[in-house]
Amino acid sequence: MTLRPFLQQGRPDLPATVFAPWADPNQKPLIRFQNVTKRFGDFTAIDDLSLDIYEREFFALLGPSGCGKTTMMRMLAGFENPTSGRIELAGQDIVPVPPNKRAVNMMFQSYALFPHLTVWDNIAFGLRRDSMPKIDLQRRVEEMLKLTRLEKFARRKPHQISGGQRQRVALARSLAKAPKLLLLDEPLGALDKKLRQDTQFELMDIQEKTGTTFVIVTHDQEEAMTVASRVAVMDEGRLIQVATPADIYEAPNSVYVADFIGDVNILEGTVRATGPNRYHFTWADTGESVTAASERPFSDGQTAHLAIRPEKVQISAERPEGAENAIKGKVHDIAYLGNISTFHVRVAGERIIKAQSANTRRITNRAFTWEDDVWLSWTPTAGVVLSD
Amino acid sequence: MRRAILILVPYLWLLALFLVPFIIVGRISLSDTALARPPYLPQFSWDEGIWAFLSQLDFENFWFLTTDDLYWKAYLSSLQIAITATFFALLIGYPIAYGMARAPEEWRPTLMMLVILPFWTSFLIRVYSWIGILSQEGYLNQILLWAGIIDAPLIILNTNTAVYIGIVYTYLPFMILPIYSALDRLDGSLIEAAEDLGCSRLQAFWLITVPLSKNGIIAGCFLVFIPALGEFVIPSLLGGSETLMIGKILWEEFFNNRDWPVASAVAVVLLLILVVPIVLFQRNQQRQAEEDR
Amino acid sequence: MNIKTLSMTAVLTLTAAAVSANEVRVYNWSDYIDEELLAKFEAETGIKLIYDVFDSNEVLETKMLAGGSGYDVVVPSGTFLQRQISAGAFQKLDKSQLPNLENMWDVVAARTAQYDPGNEYSINYMWGTTGIGVNVGKVKEVLGEDAPMNSLALIFDPANMEKLASCGVHFLDAPTELIPAALKYIGENPDAQDDETISKAEPVLMGVRPFVTKFHSSEYINALANGDICVAFGWSGDILQARDRAAEADNGVEIEYHIPAEGALMWFDQMAIPVDAPNPAGAHAFLNFIMDAQNMAAASNYVYYANGNGASKEFLNEDVIGDTAIYPDEGTLQNLYTTSPYDAGVQRVVTRLWTKVKSGT
Structure with a gap:
C-alpha cells in the first residue's frame, strides 16, 4: 500500500x-x-x-x-x-x-450486478455497448479482473461468489469503460x-x-x-x-x-478577546473560564461554543504544572475500548467532559478509577471556538 | 418414519391422480371396441386370470391412428393453435405484467385482483359470453358498425380467430401472474445500471428485463400451452366446423364413434405429446428454485 | 350444448348414490315436455320426480354404456335404442305394470318394432320427421317464385345452395340425419349399411358444404325465427317452434316446414328403463302415467311433435292433429323412411365422412 x-x-x-x-x-x-x-x-x-x-x-x-x-x-x-x-x-x-x-459510471449500493451474466460478462457489459473490438474488449476485461483480483472467478455467476467479491465485480464493471x-x-x-x-x-x-x-x-x-x-x-x-x-x-x-464527525465535547459560553487570536471562554453555567485560540474573529461577549476532542483532553491526578487550562472533576464513568479508555469526568455544574488516554499500560495498573478526583487539562489550541 | 411419510405423500398423490387414471386409460387404449357395457373387451375376470387378460391386449388402436391422416393433422393443428395462442397471450400478457410491476405499490393489489377476478365466475359462462360479444349481432359488431368502422358485420364467431380470442382470454392470467412475479422481483437498479453502462431504454429492456423475466415467461408459456393443446370446450363453443383440434376428435371418437379404445389411444398420444413440455416446465421450475436459493 | 348437459349430469351422477325408493329419475331431451305434467305425476303417485335433460343421443349413450347412471327412465332415439338394447343397457318392461299400453297406436308400434322387436324394452314417446325449414319470403327472393321448397334439391343442389348461402343455411350437426337424406336425394337406399353406398353421400355433401353457414343441432330455431338464416335442415318440431316464435314476434318472418317430396327420415324417441335403474317400479309408474291419453296429448300440444299414443288423438289440439307437418297424411306417411343403427365399423366411416364434410380434412 x-x-x-x-x-x-x-x-x-x-x-x-x-x-x-x-x-x-x-x-x-x-x-x-x-x-x-x-x-x-x-x-x-x-x-x-x-x-x-x-x-x-x-x-x-x-x-x-x-x-x-x-x-x-x-x-x-x-x-x-x-x-x-x-x-x-x-x-x-x-x-x-x-x-x-x-x-460517468456508477457503482450501485446494491452493486446491481446482472444475475444472468457471468462476472466476465458483467464487466464486459458496458464495453460491448460501445462496440469495442473483441481483442481490445478482452484485454480490457482481463485488465479489470486483474485490478480487482477476480481472475479466478471470471466464469462464475454473481450468486456464486462472496459479498466482497461482488463488490469488486461492481467496481470493475463501473471502471471498465474508463x-x-x-x-x-x-x-x-x-x-x-x-x-x-x-x-x-x-x-x-x-x-x-x-x-x-x-x-x-x-x-x-x-x-x-x-x-x-x-x-x-x-x-x-x-x-x-x-x-x-x-x-x-x-x-x-x-x-x-464538529458533532457529526467523531467524538467531541461541546461547551456553551461567551468569549472575550485577550490578545491576537486569543480569547477567554467563559462557561455559561458555572462561570469558569478557559483560554482558547481562534483565527476566526469574535466580538467581546459573543455567545459561542467550544468544541474539544476527548483525545486532546489530558487527565491527571494532580494539576499539571504550567497548564493554561485545567479543571477539577471526579471520574463518573470509564469506557474501556482496548487501545484507549474514555473517561467521563463530572466537573462543576454536573457537566460531563470526556477525556481519552491511550492504554499504554495494562488495565490492572490503571491510574484512575471510579469516583477518583482528577484534573482535566488542554492547551488553548486544542479546542475550536464556534459561533452559533 | 416421518421422513418416509413425507416422501410417500407426493408419490401417493402422483399415483392416485395421475398413474391410476393413466393406467385405466392406457388399458382401454389396448382393448378392442365391443357392443357391451362398458363398450370394450377384454374385461378382466378372476376366473381366467391375469395372463389370459393381458394376452388379449394389443397396440392395434395406436396403429390405427397412423392409418388416417385426420389424427396427425388434428394433433398438428392443435399444436399450431396452442403455439399461436401462447404467442399472443405472451404478447398481451407481458406488457400487462410489466405495467403491473411498474405501477405504484399501492395499486398493485388492486391490479392483481383485477387479473384474478375472472376466476370468480364460471369458465363456461365466460366463454358463453364471448359468443354474445363476437356473434354477428354481438356487441363487438354493433359497436364497430355504430362507430362506422365497418359496413357489414365481421364474421368472427365460429372461426379460428374466435378460438384464439377464447384461449388467450381464458389463459391470460396464467401468463400474467408468473411474469409479474418475475418482474416484481427485478431490482430497479439493474435497469439503471444498464443505462449507466450505455444502454438505451430499449436495450436495457432486451438485455436485462427480458432475460431476467425469462423464467416467468417460460412458466407462463407452459401454463398456457399445456391446457390449450388439449382444449375442447373453447373450440367447440367458439370454433367453427373448420377448427380441427385433437380435443374435438377425441370427443367424436368417444361419443360419436363410441370407440372408447381409439379415444383412449388418442388421449394417450396427447399425453405423450404433453409430457415433453411438462418435463421441460418442471425442469425450468426446479432450476428457478435453485437459483432463488 | 353438450358441455352444459355433461356438467348437469355430472352433478346428478354424484347425487345418484343417495337414491331413495320414493324417487324416480327421468332423463329426457331438453324442451320436450309440458312441465305441468311433472307436478301432476308427483301429485298422483306421491313419487318424487327428478327430471333432468340432455340434448344429444351420444351423451345419453355414453352414460348408458358406462353404466351406473342412476336414471330410471331415459329417452334414446330408435337407432340408439337398438344398439343399447344389444349392449344390454335396458331391462324388459313388465307389461303387467303398464295397463295404459292399450292406448298405444299400432301404426307407430309396428315401426318402432324395427328397433325394439315386440316393443319389449320401450314405449314410444314422440316421433317426427327431419325436413326443410324455410323463410318463405327470403327463399323466394333468392330463388324466385318457383323455388323447390319441398324438395331435397333445395339443399343438395349446389346451384340453389350457392344462392342461398347469401341469406344463410344451417344443417343439423348429425351425420345419421344428413347422410340418409343425401342418399335419398341421389336415389340410393337411405338405410344403406355398406361403406360403398354410404360413401356416395360424400360428393353430394361436399358439393354444398361451402355454402352451409353452420352445422349445429339447435341454433337454427332462433336463427330461423329471427330471419338470420333462410333455410334449415332440421327436426320438424324445432322448425315448427321457430314458425311460432316468428309469428309471435310478428317480425315479418314467415317460416314453413316441408317434408321433402323425395321422402324424409321418420324418427322415434323411445322411453326405456336402464338395466340398473334404482327404482324400476317408479319407472314403470312414470311410463304408465305418460301413456295416459290425456297426459300424452298435453305433452304433444306443448311440444308440437306427434306421439305414438292412438288414444291421445281425441285430446290433441286442432293445430297439432290437423297439421300435416306434424301428423302427415297417409300418402306422405308411406313416403317416410326409417334407418337402422350402423355397426362399429360403418359408424367410423360415417363419423369420418362427417368430419371431412365439416372440416374439409
Missing part, C-alpha cells in the same frame, strides 16, 4: 507539490454544480447548492440519510435532473445528456467491518492507479475520512463544510460538523 500524498494535505510543513487543486485558482474543476436546486413535489432535496470537484479527486459526500447526498449523485449519473441550476462535466452542461451518453468520473453509492455498506476497512484501502489504491475521479456517497464518517481527498458534509440539501478530512476534523466550521 503506497502512502498517498494527499493524506497529509493542508499541512503547512509539506512542500507545494501536494495534491490540492481546489487551492489553485488556475485549476478548472471537472464537475461544477452551479446554484443547483432539486425539488420532489414540496420537498426540497437540494437547496441552491454550488460545488466544484476537481480531476483525480476522491470526493466524499457525507451526511445523514435524507441530506441530499444520494440526489447529488443521481443527478451526476443522469437519473435525476435538477429543478434549476446547471451541472457541468469538464466544462459542458450535462443536464440534457441521458445517463447512457455520459462519461469513465471520467466514477460515482460510488455507499460502496462498502454491505460489507462487514473488517472487510470494509481492507476494501477502503483497496479502493484508494485503485483510484490512484487509474487516476479516475471518484465521488463517493456515504453516511459513515470514518469511511469518508479514510478514503477522501475532500469531504463535503451535507445537511438538509445544503453543504455545511467542504474541506480535507483533517480540516473537517480539526477545524470544523460549525457545531453540526
